[in-house]
Amino acid sequence: MTSRIGILGAGAIGQLLCWQLRHHQPILLGRQAAPDCFIHTDLDGQRHRFSPQYRQLNDKKLSDIGLLIVTVKAYQVMDALLPLLSSLSADCAVLLLHNGMGPHLQLAPVLQGRDLLLGTTSQGALREASGRDCWHVRHTGTGLTQIGLLNGNPARSKSRVQPLLDAIANAEWTEDILMALWQKLAVNAAINPLTAIHNCRNGELATAGHCATIQAIVAELVTTAAADGIILDESALLARVYQVITLTANNFSSMHQDVAHGRQTEIDAINGFVVSRAEALGIDTPYHRDMMAKVRALGSVQ
Ligand code: PAF
Numbered sequence: 199m200t201s202r203i204g205i206l207g208a209g210a211i212g213q214l215l216c217w218q219l220r221h222h223q224p225i226l227l228g229r230q231a232a233p234d235c236f237i238h239t240d241l242d243g244q245r246h247r248f249s250p251q252y253r254q255l256n257d258k259k260l261s262d263i264g265l266l267i268v269t270v271k272a273y274q275v276m277d278a279l280l281p282l283l284s285s286l287s288a289d290c291a292v293l294l295l296h297n298g299m300g301p302h303l304q305l306a307p308v309l310q311g312r313d314l315l316l317g318t319t320s321q322g323a324l325r326e327a328s329g330r331d332c333w334h335v336r337h338t339g340t341g342l343t344q345i346g347l348l349n350g351n352p353a354r355s356k357s358r359v360q361p362l363l364d365a366i367a368n369a370e371w372t373e374d375i376l377m378a379l380w381q382k383l384a385v386n387a388a389i390n391p392l393t394a395i396h397n398c399r400n401g402e403l404a405t406a407g408h409c410a411t412i413q414a415i416v417a418e419l420v421t422t423a424a425a426d427g428i429i430l431d432e433s434a435l436l437a438r439v440y441q442v443i444t445l446t447a448n449n450f451s452s453m454h455q456d457v458a459h460g461r462q463t464e465i466d467a468i469n470g471f472v473v474s475r476a477e478a479l480g481i482d483t484p485y486h487r488d489m490m491a492k493v494r495a496l497g498s499v500q
Pocket residue numbers: 297320385386389390400442446449450451452453
């Protein structure tokens with residue numbers, strides 16, 4: 199039976215999903231046993247304690263997993279997933295849920311016919327503490343979650359992912375998931391590097407001084423996506439970027455936080471994905487290249 203849900207990646211989103219899916223008894227796959235976890239939710243002010251079911255990454259018994267949700271960062275996907283593939287059943291569906299784009303291009307050819315789903319989630323989750331005995335994750339907002347099929351069997355993959363869609367508020371099945379991911383990429387490609395470079399909260403990007411750069415980032419992305427077969431509405435996308443800037447005005451973006459904590463950023467999967475697709479298609483994207491160079495120069499580990 200391949201009815202279990204596995205979660206690969208015990209970061210804040212992985213732990214939050216594990217709790218949201220608790221009635222389906224998901225399995226958290228990791229290097230070490232998962233301790234009890236507290237989910238502090240700003241939505242109802244409650245604190246929920248739960249004990250994730252855990253299985254070691256080198257456990258060869260993964261054949262009962264029917265849906266593997268991968269919540270590691272984009273730059274970790276291939277290293278985390280490749281060693282597990284031979285232990286997964288031939289009909290295990292894989293769902294990638296990370297910021298940015300790119301790993302699906304490397305993963306699709308090696309999945310050997312397994313369904314590949316892609317998704318994006320704007321659920322807010324922050325890991326507040328992760329000691330040996332207990333983890334604490336704060337659920338800060340519901341945000342939109344979109345999931346869709348890239349390759350495989352639509353009916354089978356939709357039924358595999360339905361428990362996840364039911365478990366999260368504001369989650370939807372999305373027919374054109376690549377278009378949804380390019381749209382989300384525009385938001386991240388504008389907000390994340392600029393907040394890291396200017397060391398500011400998202401809201402500061404609403405000032406006039408950033409307007410030309412944000413417009414150019416969105417325009418280059420729209421041109422690249424069009425050459426890649428995805429037609430985006432530039433003015434609607436620009437409006438969406440500014441809407442997110444307003445709605446998350448007090449937040450520090452994930453890239454700002456990565457730089458502030460000396461962690462590797464997701465720049466290669468965000469502006470870097472646009473640059474590499476554009477180069478492959480013979481398009482120049484000077485603003486995205488500039489964002490990459492400036493974020494790399496900030497000195498965090500790349
Ligand atoms: O990566 C992030 O920080 C978020 O996706 C977003 C939407 C830019 C808000 O901070």
